Amino acid sequence: MEDKKNLEAELKKTGKNLKTKDRALKALVKCNKALVNASEESDLLNKICQIIVETAGYRLAWVGYAEKDEKKSVRPVGQAGYEDGYLEKVNVTWAKTGKPQGPIGKAIRTGKPSIMKNIGSVPLYAPWREEAVKRGYASSIALPLKDKRKTFGALNIYAQDPDAFDSGEVNLLKELADVLAYGIISLRVLSAQKQSEKETKSTLKKLRGALGGTIQVVESIVEEKDPYTAGHQRRSTDLARSIAKEMGLSSDQIDAIRMAGSIHDIGKISIPTEVLSKPTPLTDAEFELIKKHPHVGYDILKNIDFPWRVAEIVLQHHEKLNGSGYPRGLKNGQILIEARVLGVADVVEAMSSHRPYRPARGKKKALEEIKKNKGTLFEPQAVDACVKLIAEKGYKFKQY
Amino acid sequence: MEDKKNLEAELKKTGKNLKTKDRALKALVKCNKALVNASEESDLLNKICQIIVETAGYRLAWVGYAEKDEKKSVRPVGQAGYEDGYLEKVNVTWAKTGKPQGPIGKAIRTGKPSIMKNIGSVPLYAPWREEAVKRGYASSIALPLKDKRKTFGALNIYAQDPDAFDSGEVNLLKELADVLAYGIISLRVLSAQKQSEKETKSTLKKLRGALGGTIQVVESIVEEKDPYTAGHQRRSTDLARSIAKEMGLSSDQIDAIRMAGSIHDIGKISIPTEVLSKPTPLTDAEFELIKKHPHVGYDILKNIDFPWRVAEIVLQHHEKLNGSGYPRGLKNGQILIEARVLGVADVVEAMSSHRPYRPARGKKKALEEIKKNKGTLFEPQAVDACVKLIAEKGYKFKQY
Numbered sequence: 001m002e003d004k005k006n007l008e009a010e011l012k013k014t015g016k017n018l019k020t021k022d023r024a025l026k027a028l029v030k031c032n033k034a035l036v037n038a039s040e041e042s043d044l045l046n047k048i049c050q051i052i053v054e055t056a057g058y059r060l061a062w063v064g065y066a067e068k069d070e071k072k073s074v075r076p077v078g079q080a081g082y083e084d085g086y087l088e089k090v091n092v093t094w095a096k097t098g099k100p101q102g103p104i105g106k107a108i109r110t111g112k113p114s115i116m117k118n119i120g121s122v123p124l125y126a127p128w129r130e131e132a133v134k135r136g137y138a139s140s141i142a143l144p145l146k147d148k149r150k151t152f153g154a155l156n157i158y159a160q161d162p163d164a165f166d167s168g169e170v171n172l173l174k175e176l177a178d179v180l181a182y183g184i185i186s187l188r189v190l191s192a193q194k195q196s197e198k199e200t201k202s203t204l205k206k207l208r209g210a211l212g213g214t215i216q217v218v219e220s221i222v223e224e225k226d227p228y229t230a231g232h233q234r235r236s237t238d239l240a241r242s243i244a245k246e247m248g249l250s251s252d253q254i255d256a257i258r259m260a261g262s263i264h265d266i267g268k269i270s271i272p273t274e275v276l277s278k279p280t281p282l283t284d285a286e287f288e289l290i291k292k293h294p295h296v297g298y299d300i301l302k303n304i305d306f307p308w309r310v311a312e313i314v315l316q317h318h319e320k321l322n323g324s325g326y327p328r329g330l331k332n333g334q335i336l337i338e339a340r341v342l343g344v345a346d347v348v349e350a351m352s353s354h355r356p357y358r359p360a361r362g363k364k365k366a367l368e369e370i371k372k373n374k375g376t377l378f379e380p381q382a383v384d385a386c387v388k389l390i391a392e393k394g395y396k397f398k399q400y
Numbered sequence: 401m402e403d404k405k406n407l408e409a410e411l412k413k414t415g416k417n418l419k420t421k422d423r424a425l426k427a428l429v430k431c432n433k434a435l436v437n438a439s440e441e442s443d444l445l446n447k448i449c450q451i452i453v454e455t456a457g458y459r460l461a462w463v464g465y466a467e468k469d470e471k472k473s474v475r476p477v478g479q480a481g482y483e484d485g486y487l488e489k490v491n492v493t494w495a496k497t498g499k500p501q502g503p504i505g506k507a508i509r510t511g512k513p514s515i516m517k518n519i520g521s522v523p524l525y526a527p528w529r530e531e532a533v534k535r536g537y538a539s540s541i542a543l544p545l546k547d548k549r550k551t552f553g554a555l556n557i558y559a560q561d562p563d564a565f566d567s568g569e570v571n572l573l574k575e576l577a578d579v580l581a582y583g584i585i586s587l588r589v590l591s592a593q594k595q596s597e598k599e600t601k602s603t604l605k606k607l608r609g610a611l612g613g614t615i616q617v618v619e620s621i622v623e624e625k626d627p628y629t630a631g632h633q634r635r636s637t638d639l640a641r642s643i644a645k646e647m648g649l650s651s652d653q654i655d656a657i658r659m660a661g662s663i664h665d666i667g668k669i670s671i672p673t674e675v676l677s678k679p680t681p682l683t684d685a686e687f688e689l690i691k692k693h694p695h696v697g698y699d700i701l702k703n704i705d706f707p708w709r710v711a712e713i714v715l716q717h718h719e720k721l722n723g724s725g726y727p728r729g730l731k732n733g734q735i736l737i738e739a740r741v742l743g744v745a746d747v748v749e750a751m752s753s754h755r756p757y758r759p760a761r762g763k764k765k766a767l768e769e770i771k772k773n774k775g776t777l778f779e780p781q782a783v784d785a786c787v788k789l790i791a792e793k794g795y796k797f798k799q800y
Contacts, residue, residue: 007407014414021421028428029575036582175429182436186586193593200600207607209707210659214614216704217663221621224700259610263617300624304616307609 024172027056031176035183044187045078048155048180053081058157058164059136062087063145063180065153066094066108074104074154081158086135090128102128104154107142111151113170113177114142118162138162141170143177147185155180215262226268226276228356232349235397237261239386240345242395246385249337256308257338264314264342267297279356291326294318313338317346320377340379344370344386347378352397363390424572427456431576435583444587445478448555448580453481458557458564459536462487463545463580465553466494466508474504474554481558486535490528502528504554507542511551513570513577514542518562538562541570543577547585555580615662626668626676628756632749635797637661639786640745642795646785649737656708657738664714664742667697679756691726694718713738717746720777740779744770744786747778752797763790 030051038044045063052061062079066072074092094105101124103114117139119125119132132140137158145153155177159165165173223230240261244254268276271293275286282290294315301311316339319325321332325343335343351366367387374383389395430451438444445463452461462479466472474492494505501524503514517539519525519532532540537558544551555577559565565573623630640661644654668676671693675686682690694715701711716739719725721732725743735743751766767787774783789795 004404004407007404007411011407011411011414014411014418018414018418018421021418021425025421025425025428025572028425028432029572032428032432032575032579036578172425172429175432178436179432200604204600204604204607206655206707207604207611209705210655211607211611211614213659213704213706213710214611214618214663217618217666217700218614218621220700220704221618221669255606255610259613263614266617269621300617300620304613304620305609306613307606310613 020169023056024169027051028172028176028179030055031179035179038183038187041184041187041191042078044180044183046080048176048183049078049080052155052157052176059160060086060156060158062156063153064092064104064156066151071095072105074108077153082135084135086131089131103140104142104156107144107154108151111144111146113144113174115165115170116140117165120162132158136160139164141165141173143173145177145181145184147181152181218263218266222263222265222268225271225273226265228277229265229350229353232353233262233265235353236264236342236345236349238398239349239389239395240342242389243345243382243385244338244341246389247341247381249341252308253338256310256313257341259306259308260310260313260317260338261342261345263301263310264297264317264346265293266300266314267293267295270296277356281357291318295327309336309338312336313342315339317342319343321379322376324377337379341382344378344382348386348390349397367391420569423456424569427451428572428576428579430455431579435579438583438587441584441587441591442478444580444583446480448576448583449478449480452557452576459560460486460556460558462556463553464492464504464556466551471495472505474508477553482535484535486531486537489531503540504542504556507544507554508551511544511546513544513574515565515570516540517565520562532558536560539564541565541573543573545577545581545584547581552581618663618666622663622665622668625671625673626665628677629665629750629753632753633662633665635753636664636742636745636749638798639749639789639795640742642789643745643782643785644738644741646789647741647781649741652708653738656710656713657741659706659708660710660713660717660738661742661745663701663710664697664717664746665693666700666714667693667695670696677756681757691718695727709736709738712736713742715739717742719743721779722776724777737779741782744778744782748786748790749797767791 031048034044034047034051038047049061049063052058058081060079060081060083062081062083063077064074065077067075072093072095074094076087079087092102092104094108096105096109103116103124107114116122116125119129119138119140125132135158138160139162140156140158141164143155143157144151145155155173157173219233222233237258240257241254244257249257271289275282275289278286294317298311298315301314304311313336315327316330316335319328319330319335319339320343321335321340323329323331348363348366348370351361351369352363354360367390370378370383370386374380431448434444434447434451438447449461449463452458458481460479460481460483462481462483463477464474465477467475472493472495474494476487479487492502492504494508496505496509503516503524507514516522516525519529519538519540525532535558538560539562540556540558541564543555543557545553545555555573557573619633622633637658640657641654644657649657671689675682675689678686694717698711698715701714704711713736715727716730716735719728719730719735719739720743721735721740723729723731748763748766748770751761751769752763754760767790770778770783771787774780
């Protein structure tokens, strides 16, 4: 008989224990799910409180953040369960001095869980007792929420059992508070990243705008000198960039071509307008003047700190593979690939456009010209890419 | 007697159940901790496998990723427990055709857990049986690892018990696999963000470099016309920016001042060099020519698409509060704040520097000048900020 009673008692205890574990396990699983699916901080807070009340079976759960205001108040930011105005009435703080010290403030200050059993009788709970007892809170625990450096709030749980929160339970609830803190921090990191991405995007947009605008300033200065080639730098740069892409050049090479292309005729500012705009064929002396523009451009650019070799590309954009170009008569590999690409685009755009001393010859003639001189004057890969773009892919010069 | 036996049996069952739950709970708590602390994907994978083996008591746990190679192989990426070359020997795939279909491939294809009990006898397991039995694997489960759209791998667990993996256990292990998948994805998102931040940083750096370089091009064009004021645009822009910061202007206004300041004398390119560099006082007619430069600058800039009102600021940088400035004689609030700030910096820099027709008058005189005319000619807030910077904060003009 005695034996049986003992067995029954043990079975009861084990069964209760099993129930508790089962409940805890379910609550933890649900909290994990909530964490995985969270996208809004306040939703996560309320959801976790709800799981604590509904699945783990407590009377009230709420989350408070430690404010840095003068009162050091603990601001409720999420809750679930029977509350009935309690949070507004009790006015929790985490200040070290002044008002009586409650378990929540202690948890926040020490970073350790703070348990309060028998709320109805312990003296420390006096300031909140009446309101707590009225609502059926018989014991409570405050669990710190921490990021790497400090405690930023507390998860507060109230039970109807005056003797709740044994050590196993506390360990589990600590776990749960850590999961919650991790979720909160993850969401904040995510939202900070979104904000910073937004700001970066706006900075990028402004920088691009400023760069585009400043390039236009340079273009307009060149074009004031040489109005007949208005838009030439832009159109040839756009073509050169497309050729470079078609050739599979690196993004850095493409950027270099765009930058150098946009200002490749800057040296023309030192050539007299009469020569640049002359409606009849140039004399040898005049052509010699024209041929100075890559070098003048180089001189303007050589001391400027660009992320690419802009001055060198500008200097080389009239060189030809067989050494017949100017100003230095460089050959093949002596000429930067960026300059070789720009050279092809420069010729094709120029031949396709009207000039004071001749009508436009058209894209067809331009393509014939580069095909005929492929490998002797012009970079073969750039020629192939250019022909493919214009003849097959329907590339068109942009209108500016 | 019968009663007691029943009770004992029930107690045993409940006790075993409790043990199982307890183990599961511990494993889940440890997995959560591993997730919270993870910083490297492979560390997380190995850690979770280790917890499954050591805390949950299985014989082997490993994670395989579904590769997109021709064989559709399942690549082992993390493991713990007794393995002894098993993973190398069995050569798992998730292909639908060809080799016999195993539980892992099935879990990956269907996105559902795939359980294999009694490995020693089920026909389906034949290809792997010998190696499995040798190592004491009697049952196994493959749990899919999923992101939002698809299954990207499987968590595979082997037990010594041929009848392991009841429904409660499966639910928990599913939970665990979800936690693991969440952790993997979070780490990947984080690492992708880091990569993209790095790229953005490099883009920003290049854009800033390109913009800085292009501004220098414009400066050098202006300075070629007017060599005696070399560096004036940069120095006055730097001062104007510092004044704007001191005044607490918005970052957008500061950016506008920097951009407009950098090219504010662009209109000088249309004034004859002889006038700009004249070593004796200017005649009225010459001064009238000089006074045209804000308008010429405006004409160059007015159609250019800047993120700020650059043309308007350039046009207004010689206006004065009392209407005595040029070209339009605007007053007070009619003048953009950016132009008012730039106007103060322009005067202070000019007076502090040497000119062909006069020596430098020095910063002290320059400050006296703006203080004397504060509120009549010059924006009072800008004057105060400028005086504070130079007289109190030790502001010095940069050397370029």
